[in-house]
Amino acid sequence: MKEKFAFLSLFITVLLFGVLNGGGLYEEIVVAPVWSASPPTSFALIQEPGGLSLTSFWIPFHISANIFLVIALVLNWQNIKQRHYLLAVLGLYIVIRAATFAYFAPEIIAFQNIPPEGPFSPELAERAELWSTLSRFRGIGEIAINILLLLAISRQGKEISKRHKGKTGINGLPL
Numbered sequence: 001m002k003e004k005f006a007f008l009s010l011f012i013t014v015l016l017f018g019v020l021n022g023g024g025l026y027e028e029i030v031v032a033p034v035w036s037a038s039p040p041t042s043f044a045l046i047q048e049p050g051g052l053s054l055t056s057f058w059i060p061f062h063i064s065a066n067i068f069l070v071i072a073l074v075l076n077w078q079n080i081k082q083r084h085y086l087l088a089v090l091g092l093y094i095v096i097r098a099a100t101f102a103y104f105a106p107e108i109i110a111f112q113n114i115p116p117e118g119p120f121s122p123e124l125a126e127r128a129e130l131w132s133t134l135s136r137f138r139g140i141g142e143i144a145i146n147i148l149l150l151l152a153i154s155r156q157g158k159e160i161s162k163r164h165k166g167k168t169g170i171n172g173l174p175l
Contacts, residue, residue, distance in 0.1 A: 006075040007156055010082070013072045014149045016065040017089075021142045023057055028132070028139055035111070036128035043124075044116035046108070054108065062097075069093065076156070085152035089145050096141045104138070107131050 031052065035045040045051050069090060076082035111128065 002075065003160065006072070006079070006082075007153075007160065009068060009072040009075045010086075010149070010153050010156060013065065013068040014146075014153050016061060016068055017142075017146055017149055020058075020061050020065055021139075021146050023061070024139050024142050028135060032132045032135065036125070036132055039111070039121050039124035039128055040114050040116050040118050041120070042116075043111050043114055047112050047116060051112075054112075076152075079156070079159075081155055082152050085148050085155075089148045089152075092141055092145050092148070096138055096145075099138065104131065104135060 031045070035042050046054060069086070073083070073086045073090065076086060107127065108131070111124075111131075114124065
């Protein structure tokens with residue numbers, strides 16, 4: 001039973017980080033080029049009340065991903081390979097979150113608080129371009145997290161399959 005919960009926790013972790021990765025790619029490809037196109041006017045896209053609410057997506061999914069990563073790590077601790085993958089994920093995730101809290105979040109909050117009225121600002125355009133460029137490195141790290149998680153779950157799936165080879169459950173279906 002513990003094995004099933006360990007696998008389930010890892011599966012949910014993979015899904016949550018997959019959603020975060022998809023959201024990051026969408027933001028990088030679709031949203032950031034628009035809000036950074038012509039500041040300060042383009043900042044209206046990320047400003048309340050009429051703009052996108054960035055926190056309503058990111059905060060709940062990161063909290064959920066944090067919780068399930070810890071649960072997956074605890075439940076998979078006995079499996080050395082899973083533990084190594086999950087510790088690598090945790091380490092990379094901490095580095096990305098630290099960069100987010102140190103630079104990305106404060107800068108995007110600053111952009112959200114700049115009145116969108118006024119002429120084009122080259123200084124703001126440079127800051128927005130720097131934010132977008134550096135954020136691509138964050139995206140690479142998030143893709144690496146997903147690869148590590150997929151390696152962990154595929155290895156665990158293979159191990160479960162080996163242990164249950166030839167065993168059948170209800171109606172003769174394989175376990």
